[in-house]
Amino acid sequence: MxxxxxxxxxxxxxxxxxxxxxxxxxxxxxxxxxxxxxxxxxxxxxxxxxxxxxxxxMGGRSGGAGTETSGTRTVSAPRKPQKTTIAKVSNREIIAPVQMPAVQENYCFGDGVSLVDLKERMCRWPIGDPKDDGFKFCGGPSEEGIPYCSHHARVAYQVANKSKLRIEELSKIDADVIRKKVTA
CATH class of the missing domain: 1.10.10 (Arc Repressor Mutant, subunit A)
Known part of the structure; x- marks a missing residue:
């Protein structure tokens, strides 16, 4: 065709x-x-x-050009009114975000520790540029299950939006340790 x-x-x-x-x-x-x-x-x-x-x-022609209509009239059921959409308003209070005090990322416990001297339960937060000779790790005391001291744990583990992550969804051990570090 x-x-x-x-x-x-x-x-x-x-x-x-x-x-x-x-x-x-x-x-x-x-x-x-x-x-x-x-x-x-x-x-x-x-x-x-x-x-x-x-x-x-819309009430225009109903059956084509040559259609005749009889005297009876068909009545359709009344139309349902259209639903108007109303924005839902939350009952929750709006809480202003709390401004946390600035945490120094380059804070170092003592003089810092080289990679060779880094032991178990020492903070592994890197200080400086790994390419430089003065590169070191924090070396502060860390608790079991977290590789950082309490100071660097606050930097590393920031509480996410509740809809994205709930601390309870983490394993029980991690949740307890992180909860202690974040609230400290």
Whole structure:
């Protein structure tokens, strides 16, 4: 099926007359479908029309050009009013975020410790640039389960948004240790 010039002219004429896409497809014939008519009308940028379904809902013609109506009238059920969407308001109090005191990331317990001197239960917070000769680790006392001292644990373990992470979702041991470090 191809759109010849004759078919295109016929499509335009029938479209202007107000025929439906199905009627036009039947009149053109030759394997032209309703969807083919709609697609071609769209590509030709033919004027948009209200669909027969919308026209009926708006009180327009109801059965085609030659349809006669009898004296009886069909009454449809009353329409339900459209729901109006109202924004939900939370009952929660709005709490201003607390400004935490600044924590020095480069704080060092004592003089610091080199990688060779770093032992178990010593803070492994890096101080300085690993490329420099003066690079060291904090070396302060750390508790079991956390590689940092209480000072650096506050920097490393910041409480996340409750919707993203709950401390209770962590393993029980980690939760207790982190809770102690964050509240310290």
């Amino acid at each position: 191809g759109w010849t010039d004759e078919r295109v002219v016929l499509l335009k004429r029938l479209w202007v007359e107000g025929k439906t896409a199905a009627e036009i497809a039947k009149l053109i014939g030759g394997g032209v479908t309703r969807n083919a008519v709609i697609g071609k009308a769209h590509r030709l940028k033919l004027s948009g029309r209200i669909s027969p379904i919308q026209e009926n809902a």
